[in-house]
Amino acid sequence: MKRYEQVAQAISERIEQSYYQAGERLPSIRDVSKTFEVSISTAQEAYRLLEDQGLAEPRPKSGYYVLNRQKAPQQLPDVSRPVQRPLEVSQWEEVLNLLCANTSQDIVQLGRAIPDLEAPTLKPLSRIMSDLNRYAQSSILSYEHLRGSDKLRLQIARLMVDSGCRLHPDDIITTTGCQEALSVSLRAISQPGDIIAVDSPSFYGSMQAIKAHGLKALEIPTHPETGISLEALQLALEQWPIKAIQITPTCNNPLGYTMPVEHKQRLLEITAPYDLPIIEDDIYGDLAYHAPRPPSIKSFDNEGRVLLCSSFSKTLAPGLRVGWVAPGRYVNQVIHMKYVVTASTATLPQVAIAEFIAQGGYERHIRKMRTQYQQSRDAMIGWIEKYFPQGTRISYPQGGFLLWVELPVEIDTVMLNERTMALGVCIAPGVLFSASGKYRHCMRLNFTDRPSERNERAVQIVGEEIRKMTQELTKVTV
Amino acid sequence: MKRYEQVAQAISERIEQSYYQAGERLPSIRDVSKTFEVSISTAQEAYRLLEDQGLAEPRPKSGYYVLNRQKAPQQLPDVSRPVQRPLEVSQWEEVLNLLCANTSQDIVQLGRAIPDLEAPTLKPLSRIMSDLNRYAQSSILSYEHLRGSDKLRLQIARLMVDSGCRLHPDDIITTTGCQEALSVSLRAISQPGDIIAVDSPSFYGSMQAIKAHGLKALEIPTHPETGISLEALQLALEQWPIKAIQITPTCNNPLGYTMPVEHKQRLLEITAPYDLPIIEDDIYGDLAYHAPRPPSIKSFDNEGRVLLCSSFSKTLAPGLRVGWVAPGRYVNQVIHMKYVVTASTATLPQVAIAEFIAQGGYERHIRKMRTQYQQSRDAMIGWIEKYFPQGTRISYPQGGFLLWVELPVEIDTVMLNERTMALGVCIAPGVLFSASGKYRHCMRLNFTDRPSERNERAVQIVGEEIRKMTQELTKVTV
Numbered sequence: 001m002k003r004y005e006q007v008a009q010a011i012s013e014r015i016e017q018s019y020y021q022a023g024e025r026l027p028s029i030r031d032v033s034k035t036f037e038v039s040i041s042t043a044q045e046a047y048r049l050l051e052d053q054g055l056a057e058p059r060p061k062s063g064y065y066v067l068n069r070q071k072a073p074q075q076l077p078d079v080s081r082p083v084q085r086p087l088e089v090s091q092w093e094e095v096l097n098l099l100c101a102n103t104s105q106d107i108v109q110l111g112r113a114i115p116d117l118e119a120p121t122l123k124p125l126s127r128i129m130s131d132l133n134r135y136a137q138s139s140i141l142s143y144e145h146l147r148g149s150d151k152l153r154l155q156i157a158r159l160m161v162d163s164g165c166r167l168h169p170d171d172i173i174t175t176t177g178c179q180e181a182l183s184v185s186l187r188a189i190s191q192p193g194d195i196i197a198v199d200s201p202s203f204y205g206s207m208q209a210i211k212a213h214g215l216k217a218l219e220i221p222t223h224p225e226t227g228i229s230l231e232a233l234q235l236a237l238e239q240w241p242i243k244a245i246q247i248t249p250t251c252n253n254p255l256g257y258t259m260p261v262e263h264k265q266r267l268l269e270i271t272a273p274y275d276l277p278i279i280e281d282d283i284y285g286d287l288a289y290h291a292p293r294p295p296s297i298k299s300f301d302n303e304g305r306v307l308l309c310s311s312f313s314k315t316l317a318p319g320l321r322v323g324w325v326a327p328g329r330y331v332n333q334v335i336h337m338k339y340v341v342t343a344s345t346a347t348l349p350q351v352a353i354a355e356f357i358a359q360g361g362y363e364r365h366i367r368k369m370r371t372q373y374q375q376s377r378d379a380m381i382g383w384i385e386k387y388f389p390q391g392t393r394i395s396y397p398q399g400g401f402l403l404w405v406e407l408p409v410e411i412d413t414v415m416l417n418e419r420t421m422a423l424g425v426c427i428a429p430g431v432l433f434s435a436s437g438k439y440r441h442c443m444r445l446n447f448t449d450r451p452s453e454r455n456e457r458a459v460q461i462v463g464e465e466i467r468k469m470t471q472e473l474t475k476v477t478v
Numbered sequence: 479m480k481r482y483e484q485v486a487q488a489i490s491e492r493i494e495q496s497y498y499q500a501g502e503r504l505p506s507i508r509d510v511s512k513t514f515e516v517s518i519s520t521a522q523e524a525y526r527l528l529e530d531q532g533l534a535e536p537r538p539k540s541g542y543y544v545l546n547r548q549k550a551p552q553q554l555p556d557v558s559r560p561v562q563r564p565l566e567v568s569q570w571e572e573v574l575n576l577l578c579a580n581t582s583q584d585i586v587q588l589g590r591a592i593p594d595l596e597a598p599t600l601k602p603l604s605r606i607m608s609d610l611n612r613y614a615q616s617s618i619l620s621y622e623h624l625r626g627s628d629k630l631r632l633q634i635a636r637l638m639v640d641s642g643c644r645l646h647p648d649d650i651i652t653t654t655g656c657q658e659a660l661s662v663s664l665r666a667i668s669q670p671g672d673i674i675a676v677d678s679p680s681f682y683g684s685m686q687a688i689k690a691h692g693l694k695a696l697e698i699p700t701h702p703e704t705g706i707s708l709e710a711l712q713l714a715l716e717q718w719p720i721k722a723i724q725i726t727p728t729c730n731n732p733l734g735y736t737m738p739v740e741h742k743q744r745l746l747e748i749t750a751p752y753d754l755p756i757i758e759d760d761i762y763g764d765l766a767y768h769a770p771r772p773p774s775i776k777s778f779d780n781e782g783r784v785l786l787c788s789s790f791s792k793t794l795a796p797g798l799r800v801g802w803v804a805p806g807r808y809v810n811q812v813i814h815m816k817y818v819v820t821a822s823t824a825t826l827p828q829v830a831i832a833e834f835i836a837q838g839g840y841e842r843h844i845r846k847m848r849t850q851y852q853q854s855r856d857a858m859i860g861w862i863e864k865y866f867p868q869g870t871r872i873s874y875p876q877g878g879f880l881l882w883v884e885l886p887v888e889i890d891t892v893m894l895n896e897r898t899m900a901l902g903v904c905i906a907p908g909v910l911f912s913a914s915g916k917y918r919h920c921m922r923l924n925f926t927d928r929p930s931e932r933n934e935r936a937v938q939i940v941g942e943e944i945r946k947m948t949q950e951l952t953k954v955t956v
């Protein structure tokens with residue numbers, strides 16, 4: 001990184017962290033030059049970069065100002081109001097339906113969370129895998145170390161610096177996707193019957209892990225822009241013997257929000273008296289639209305309480321099944337669980353990804369994807385506003401490729417999905433994201449693909465079916 | 479398969495199943511010709527093949543006789559006598575030590591169960607993987623179906639016909655190695671606190687899964703040639719509320735025996751009144767030295783009670799992490815567990831293995847490995863007899879590449895391993911294979927490599943250290 005880029009990054013971090021507020025005047029070029037001990041022209045270049053990044057704007061004769069943060073142009077979903085007591089997770093049938101849905105090319109897949117796999121920036125990874133098979137046969141056919149490939153863990157430790165974490169490679173264990181990371185983390189810190197607090201709506205994979213391990217989920221009200229309600233969580237902590245917290249605070253699935261930095265810090269504070277483990281799912285973190293990516297909760301954790309779970313499934317490709325967990329003080333329990341569950345993670349993809357990152361391929365790919373997904377988000381929101389009925393609410397993702405849509409309450413999205421599937425469009429019904437079958441009038445859509453007529457048409461089909469359902473319902477009522 | 483091969487196979491199956499006993503006269507050429515409706519010369523060819531396979535011998539003027547089964551030339555270990563009550567599994571530290579042992583090329587690895595990865599018959603598999611990465615990028619980067627690759631499940635169903643199982647591909651779920659198959663099977667059929675009956679000594683991976691899932695192991699006395707004692711099991715069933723049985727009945731790890739067919743059938747009978755699930759680990763089954771391979775317990779199961787677990791880790795390569803489970807009537811629970819644990823199995827190795835099997839590569843490789851491992855077994859047993867002290871007992875594997883050595887009781891193999899590691903040889907101490915730290919004077923050795931001076935020297939080193947330990951102990955006592 002060049003010097004002016006470092007300076008720009010330091011300033012942008014302060015903006016991200018609201019140290020400099022929207023509309024506020026930023027330090028003068030001269031001040032920046034002094035503070036960072038750089039030349040005037042380097043300070044100027046730094047500000048020009050911030051301007052390009054949409055973070056600062058110059059005002060004639062008065063210097064640079066923090067640009068007003070982009071606001072959601074659309075109406076956002078309500079703060080969620082899940083059932084406020086621990087529940088056994090249901091909805092497995094519905095999840096299974098989605099997982100086993102027809103994946104043929106004829107169907108527009110707005111339901112599953114699969115990244116763009118046609119990106120040219122992924123090609124070098126395939127080439128590396130191809131070569132490894134030719135030239136390193138017996139080493140890639142052998143078991144990897146229990147903790148995972150040394151080379152890969154080194155690269156992951158390097159990547160995690162971007163999220164504010166300074167870890168040793170031995171603090172990291174690779175896994176068969178983020179799902180294994182979540183599953184072994186849950187098992188490592190709880191016993192059947194325990195209560196796990198979760199954001200809500202919440203990723204169905206971790207909810208089903210809670211179910212399978214005999215745990216109960218306590219869904220906490222969640223804000224569509226700032227995430228889990230800390231007030232509600234605090235009350236819940238006083239009321240219930242909560243054993244751990246499991247959330248996706250950065251580029252959330254399904255809502256797309258990123259918890260503000262102060263909230264992340266505060267979450268650590270309010271859980272400190274209970275010495276509570278926090279399972280932080282960071283799988284979409286590197287796909288935040290604005291660089292530098294937001295810090296993880298783990299980056300503020302001095303007590304080893306955070307088990308950070310992630311994978312390359314969304315940033316690179318899910319079929320590789322390579323993820324990781326940085327389990328903090330629970331490392332021994334996690335290693336035991338990891339061993340009994342899969343013994344070790346497949347060798348080839350680990351070695352290949354390590355090489356891909358080392359060659360700079362990961363960074364290049366991510367940079368490209370961030371821009372692409374942000375553009376697709378805007379197109380997708382435009383289509384939804386155009387084709388869906390009045391009163392539709394849409395979340396405003398800050399990263400990743402998923403958004404959440406709240407329809408008029410009378411629309412059942414499980415039924416809607418059956419109707420749109422028959423027309424060649426798959427969506428993810430909202431009930432999947434609740435322990436108790438809430439969010440029946442909501443759905444998650446992905447905007448992985450580059451905007452295309454085919455996808456616009458798919459959104460239009462969903463909109464039309466919603467309208468038809470509304471009309472049918474009105475008739476029945478009349 | 480040619481007609482005479484089919485006839486030979488039918489007769490050899492009856493020999494395997496002791497329908498024709500050792501030393502008994504086999505049907506005449508004329509009878510065979512009539513029974514199988516083949517020509518006299520085809521019947522003659524069939525017998526010649528059986529002669530080549532070492533199953534039948536001609537006696538002048540009197541026809542063919544069942545050859546006396548090859549007997550172990552050495553003294554076998556005793557029937558095991560584990561603690562006869564349910565126990566929490568210990569020994570994790572010891573297992574971890576082995577898993578994390580130095581794997582450098584400088585150390586002769588007699589401790590781990592890794593197949594020969596340099597075999598030329600594996601090369602086509604690497605070539606297939608290399609090509610897939612070049613020509614099928616986006617499909618192999620995507621999530622596989624939850625149940626696994628359709629193509630691979632079809633091929634697995636075909637392979638399993640050899641073990642007597644007629645399954646539909648949908649009866650099979652692919653997993654991240656056999657370890658995941660065992661782990662999800664255990665979880666699917668038990669609750670924490672339940673008792674699982676196991677053969678003893680037993681593979682440490684499944685024992686640690688029992689531990690991690692909060693279950694108790696009840697170790698059943700086991701015979702070094704015929705496997706788990708059915709009498710002891712029956713008594714245990716009367717005495718304890720056993721929830722399931724977990725065994726490796728074919729080419730057992732660590733002992734190498736294969737349970738006789740009648741025992742496999744009888745096991746199903748005595749567990750029927752309890753409607754007990756049986757987790758059958760068949761990972762070495764295809765590596766039985768005599769073709770056709772022995773039938774699995776699952777092949778006799780009409781009630782869907784057997785969960786068959788296996789993988790390509792021993793037959794092909796462990797780094798691929800591709801296994802499977804055929805869970806019988808427990809399929810729904812197993813699918814849920816599989817989903818929450820790893821979501822799906824890596825795509826590339828599944829597709830590649832399917833192609834490798836379809837091209838005939840699997841069969842060619844297995845045929846070669848069976849012969850190679852049998853030769854290595856004989857070399858290994860020769861070395862042990864040459865270099866180990868009098869009174870050493872050695873198991874007589876019928877397949878795979880592992881054997882079990884019982885030393886004089888005063889030898890502690892954990893200490894022995896520390897000493898031999900310092901001299902560049904790694905062994906697997908016996909305590910790993912017991913819930914309660916039994917078998918301290920035993921060890922498991924692998925004979926994966928082709929016989930070599932280096933490996934003979936390694937066995938010699940172990941033998942010398944045993945002698946030294948014996949001398950040191952005698953001194954102390956005097």
Ligand SMILES: Cc1ncc(COP(=O)(O)O)c(C=O)c1O
Nearest residue numbers: 113177178179203253283311313
């Ligand atoms: C938030 C979240 N966590 C975890 C996962 C599972 O990831 P992986 O495919 O790496 O197991 C997903 C995949 O959809 C996800 O969206």
Ligand SMILES: Cc1ncc(COP(=O)(O)O)c(C=O)c1O
Nearest residue numbers: 343591655656657681731789791
């Ligand atoms: C009997 C037995 N079962 C299961 C396993 C685990 O196999 P995998 O590497 O396919 O998970 C092993 C590996 O050592 C084994 O010996």
